[in-house]
Amino acid sequence: MKIAVRTKESAYKALEREFESTLVNELIPGILHNFANPLNGIMGRSKLLQRRMNEHFNKIKECCPDFAREIVDEQDKLSTDVISICKESDRFFYLFQDLASKFYVISDNRFERINLKKLIENELRFLEFYLDFKHEIKKTIKLTSDMPWIYGTQSGYSLCFSALLRSSMYRMKKSETKELSIITDCDERNIMVVIQDTGAKMIVNTDSATEGDSLLSCNVDMSSLVCVQLLFKEYNVKSVFEGKTGWNRVTLQIPVNRESST
Amino acid sequence: MKIAVRTKESAYKALEREFESTLVNELIPGILHNFANPLNGIMGRSKLLQRRMNEHFNKIKECCPDFAREIVDEQDKLSTDVISICKESDRFFYLFQDLASKFYVISDNRFERINLKKLIENELRFLEFYLDFKHEIKKTIKLTSDMPWIYGTQSGYSLCFSALLRSSMYRMKKSETKELSIITDCDERNIMVVIQDTGAKMIVNTDSATEGDSLLSCNVDMSSLVCVQLLFKEYNVKSVFEGKTGWNRVTLQIPVNRESST
Missing domain, CATH: 1.10.287 (Helix Hairpins)
Known part of the structure; x- marks a missing residue:
């Protein structure tokens, strides 16, 4: 990553970034x-x-x-x-x-079987360190207890779920109602995950995720969702993002058979 | 900052970066x-x-x-x-x-008087969270006890000192001898700080710091030092960077009178 060191401000920002990277x-x-x-x-x-x-x-x-x-x-x-x-x-x-x-x-990049229920529960407990998430948001979590294993890298799924849930959190920052729900269901072939929030309308540029070669800023909500879409696509996870006035929904269909995952 | 989302890898990196930024x-x-x-x-x-x-x-x-x-x-x-x-x-x-x-x-951007001794001591205690710094490096610290105040922003000085000390730490990663010394001295007009380490030879492109408009990567040691130089220049701090085989030395002359600092 190249950063232009032109002014005092950009030198300062570069040092902040360098610190962050540690x-x-x-x-x-x-x-x-x-x-x-x-x-x-x-x-x-x-x-x-x-x-x-x-x-x-x-x-x-x-x-x-x-x-x-x-x-x-x-x-x-x-x-x-x-x-x-x-x-x-x-x-x-x-x-x-x-x-x-x-x-x-997030440091575990091995391809292995994943207990998705546990992964989501860990993510939710970790998000309690984000004080808005902990204190402001009403959570409804219904996870199927006997989910089959999925196959992939823990780090990738962790990054995707935490980006999705934080994007819900950020969108709800100014909402009067702050409600997040995560509901899962499964059959022999797939696990379905539905994440719904009452935040500001979610905007996702699906085309660029499909093409996957446009230049995007990843500091804004939209583009981190595009990154999530892109990764899920690689993992053979079908994702549908619906942004409406008053509610947003992300629906994921995650294959459980080892062969179809990469 | 713009990041090209082209591949699975860059989407992954963008999500990592987005997580880091929180x-x-x-x-x-x-x-x-x-x-x-x-x-x-x-x-x-x-x-x-x-x-x-x-x-x-x-x-x-x-x-x-x-x-x-x-x-x-x-x-x-x-x-x-x-x-x-x-x-x-x-x-x-x-x-x-x-x-x-x-x-x-690092969140305190006010221009105010700074107790440099306390700031350096805080930095050193904080660096104990970097395990190489804590366990591997022999530290010799001699700070004058009656330093006059300096004027500036705590965040700026903190970023500069932590970048300098971490760069010493990184340079000593492969050194047989890992010794860091910080020695201060002062008179009525200046505080002198000498930071010396036994790491790999320090390379600093002083010209680009002076010109201050070249494009530099701030993930490598050299450029974070260039950023430090640039900031110190803004703070009216005279800095001399000497990289030799076997030892490196950074000498700082920090003015204590309010008027000359910005």
Whole structure:
């Protein structure tokens, strides 16, 4: 990628871009690595403490039963504190995992079988780090529990689904109603995924996706959707994009047999 | 920025780029927000627990002195567990702050007075998230403690220093000796900063930085250094880049008087 260094502003932008380009492969793995140490420490210790404290309370009960009855409220408070620390550190760990999984998945370029339900669920948990998605949008998610495997690269499907869902999020930024639904269905040959949102009308230039050789800016919604279309086409996924006033719908038909996927 | 969507590969890259572009302004703030809740929970509870547990032990000592003497080892273990949780959660908090500070600073575009010592120290702590920087490089840092203020935008200086230090890190990737030193000195008019590394020979095209209108790729080391030069020039910072076999040195002379900075 070539960037014209003409002015102070473009030099500044180029440095910002250079910094950004380190985030996925260097910074985020480093954050996960550095955060893992204290988090593991807290989790390990709090579980150890919980066990030891119970033993301690049992011993008091055994040796000084009168005293134990007297301090039962204090003991409860101490137990509650430890339980709360264990709970918060577990919660932290799950958040940590949501982040780690996403960055693991987008670096996994192997062609392999994919559990699409799990992939979509991971995507949704990861999107909770986008605060608009977490706080502003009402989500209705109905995923078939016994989906067959699909075949492809996790990274590609992850990028496509996250681009689709973020584009819904961006379109709903100014909507009064912010509702997103993801519904799946499947038969022996295909998994159907319907993503619907109540955002501003979606515009997709299907022709250029089909031709696939026009020059497009990928910073705008339209063109990232074009990229999604293009990739899905490569994956033999049939995609239909419908942008209407008041609602938008993306319908995907994903083949489950190994042979037809590339 | 325009990206040609011609092939599956470029669509994939465009989606990666689109995802990357959300990291600085959306994802990282979201990570900090979501992580802050459990971290605050753990910190608050562990401090509360520490106080309550001490009160509990004092009460045992008072009411059942013989029993207290008997369980002194157990009490020590319980105390150690709680102290360890407090320590780990503090450690986590400082890491969290290092990350938050950096993203705060690069979004701060106000022209204001800057404590350069603090800015460089923050940069160095942030760079600990880059694991090569943290684990592989021997750092010698000697910063004058009574530096005068400089005037400028924090974001600009932060981007420049982080680009300089990361470029040292990248150059040392294959070096046998990996040593980085940052030494400052100052008088009434200027702060001098000397950054030296033992990496592969640094190549900087000074002419294009001076002319400032050539087309440069900013993904390679050279051009991000050219961007740094260009920005420093705008800030009235004199910069000298010396690339030699075995060592590289960047010398900066940063004016401290408000009038001469822009």
